[in-house]
Amino acid sequence: MDIPILLGHNDVLLRLEREGDHLPFLLGDPEAQVDLPLARRGGLGGGFFAAWVPDLDPDETYYDDSGGYAIALPDPLDPEYAFEVALSMSDKLLQLESDSLGSVCVVRSWSDLVSCLEEDVFAAILHFEGAEPIDSGLRNLEELYALGLRSLGLVWSRPNLFGHGVQLRFPSSPDTGPGLTRRGRELVRACNELGIMLDVSHLTEEGFWDVAYLSRYPLVATHSNAHALCPSSRNLTDEQLRALADSGGLVGISFSVADLRPDGEDDPDTPLELVLDHLEYVAELAGIDHVALGSDYEGATMPEELWDTSELGQVLWGLADRGFSHEEIEKVAHGNWLRVLGETWEP
Ligand SMILES: [Zn+2]
Structure with a gap:
């Protein structure tokens, strides 16, 4: 199917940061789930590249007899360390762009994104998954915008200056703690002013409603699923999904098996x-205008059938088999992302 796909979330930058070399992304990397040759085969036109700063101490996971789990909320990150790592990851993306000789573009505007899709240039959107690199006075936000930052998740699943991330837990409601802090509310307003998209994936339910109340732009969850089908704390209740739709926003469906499966197990043998x-x-x-693809490639366990991005076309064929029209499939593949980013970046 010749319909370009945009994905709401990948953790390619984490791999590039660990490997210290970005060229395999362009030439093909046997370890990768997302690289340029795989993207070409799967019809992937681009998406959000997350700068996620790892914790210095690994998290502890608790399992219980019923198959449930809870991951202890990590301690807040040191902001200077977070800034350094996020900047280094952002730099990897910019180097990727310059070494790609025109085949990758870090998009800064809606028209950049549209021309990428039209001209078959891979479109990368710089996203921070957690606002730790932003200083408490928001003084470096404009600098980061100038660098290319166009999307921000206020929190990952840990607390920071701006709010509280949802604890990774199953089964659990997304209501696992407090919402945004005063600084978090200021950050929402500042992102609205600059035209930085806000991502509510990884927020607590309270934080979700804070953003819904404060933000002028469509609400977006870049990689989350329906809580009614998989009761993980990372997924959205029906009420949250309706609120996304009412705001004109969308949810990018996550392929993380633990957030897909009714039993919450981290098992790649997932259809x-x-x-x-x-x-x-x-x-x-919520309506066909309010759902897109998120994925979480390179950041979570993917279903075997969708192990890397060369397999993405199967999702579109699957939708066709279920009776979705060509126009509806286009919306899910990229049309809804284009609409929401147009309204957010160039209102
Ligand atoms: Zn995530």
């Missing part, structure tokens, strides 16, 4: 059909 189930559920509840 692709579950991705379609979540997609169809959101389309029926």
